[in-house]
Amino acid sequence: MEQNPGSADASPDLGVQLGPLRLKNPVMSASGTFGYGEEYSSFLDLRRLGAVVVKGISLTPRAGNPPPRLVETPAGMLNAIGLENVGVERFLSIKLPFLRDLGVPVIVNIFGNTIEEYGELAARLEGAPGIAAIEINVSCPNVKKGGMVFGTDPAMTSKVVEAVRRATVLPVITKLTPNVTSISEIAKAARGAGSDLISCINTVAAMAVDIFSRRPRLANIFGGLSGPAVKPVALRCVYEVVRAVDCPVIGIGGIMSATDALEFLLIGACAVQVGTANFINPASTVEIIEGIERFLKVEGITDINSYIGSLDTGCLFPFADDSCAVIESEIL
């Protein structure tokens, strides 16, 4: 670890290189929790964020699921919004200009019902000024395959990524679902198909019921769990993926504080996305950036990249020295 206690006052360098994407710090908003950015503009200076990831966009507008769409659960929440969004045309004409004019890197999260739709979306975004990268949400059902979720099958994941890769020169991020047996298999498939980066996790499939009305709490019955409750699951997933692929990984899931974000960086995520925390504290993202900066200063770390992936999983036996042998020989 690069340490320089002498210059603890100097601002540490928070810049990270995510494959082809250079960010001034590793903290972004997570898709679907930050609207199209503007919703948060009165709470914080959006230009301070590493990037803004916008709500998932489809080819045509989507109305979303019927309510109730939300329910709070212990240390988390379930949502079944149903990917309500304005569609790519209105996104480009109405939503994107605001962020573009601010100069904040915009990452557009996309999803489709078919492999072709993913490709068409990427092609439509290609060349639109102000887009820094595309994030592919593969946690959606493939309508041509009986509703099987793209991201639960390595072959389908790789087809989606290929379709997007062919259609764009923008950096491509594939966002993985944790609702699989082996997330590293899916990660390898995405990387193999040309994804520049992997982000994970999306929400965890879950459900909640009401014993009095005897009804599910969500109209959709199932929902996606997010918030502090998913952080340990997310850490495990990111840890596995970091070791499975040779590209940078973005950690997502239950990040509420700088400490949480640093945990993901420690296990090897090169950047993080903050989701549910934005609902509870709309200024979370900026406070997390400030917290990371304070931590690095206190630790005397001048470059965040020397902290990333510095987890020590080696075994420590602090008492395994000669004095132990003496005690042992006396007992035996």
Added chain:
Amino acid sequence: MAKIIEQARIISQERISGQILRLRLHSPEISGAARCGQFVMVRLREGTDPLLRRPFSFSRIYPEDGEFEILYRVVGRGTWLMSQLLPGSSVSLVGPLGNGFELPIEKTAALAFIAGGIGIAPLLELIAQVISDRGAKGLENLRLFYGARTAAELLPEDFTRAIGIRVHFATDDGSFGFHGRITQMVEELTAEEDLLLRRPHEVYSCGPLAMQYHVARWAISNDVLAQLSMESLMACGIGACLGCALPAQTPGEPQSERFVHVCEDGPIFSAGSIKWNKILVQQMPPPTWVFN
């Protein structure tokens, strides 16, 4: 005004009756900008239990003192924690949020206010503003129709008398006032000649969903303008999560599937803007794997 995060100091907390309490907060920025019908998201406690903020309407606003009040009913964990807040402590607020009521332009119009249970909260500030707009005269054709399940859930008499306009009470079980649905009472009373309310110019209402539905139906069939304060579960309160959706009516397009969002497009809606049959007769669709 822009929405902000503000740390508010608790000025006072008092139990009005039963499970209904009133909290007064010092929050100069939010109080200075708040309009009646708007709301705040309150973080009742640091940590993860409860995780999300809770929405509450402004029940009274005192901009010159930098203070406002929340009138609330304890129904669960969050509101219980709220009831434990002591003067001098502080809570984090996000606000002011939502669109708010539109005050009547005509200063002499007959107005009906309809409150079900704790739904009386946002109407208190609205009524106070209408009264101060009109002065002492012209209060005769302002009426509050106020109902609850049972007498014990109504606010005490000295409280309702202090509101300053005539109140007609209803209870579902008949334990106080009119026996039956509040909208039945409105229908019967507004049919009476002497009430000056044969046809209120406008209706403002807040209460349980079932009541709001009947108010909306009554308003539409009597061709009366209605402003309804609607509720929904909320995560963000600022239009970012899209969780607070209600099915929307699109004029001229009865088939269109569209949602409004209570925190951004509301909480105040006109009777015709909600697709009521899609709320009350909600069909459970088969589960899909589309979340988010």
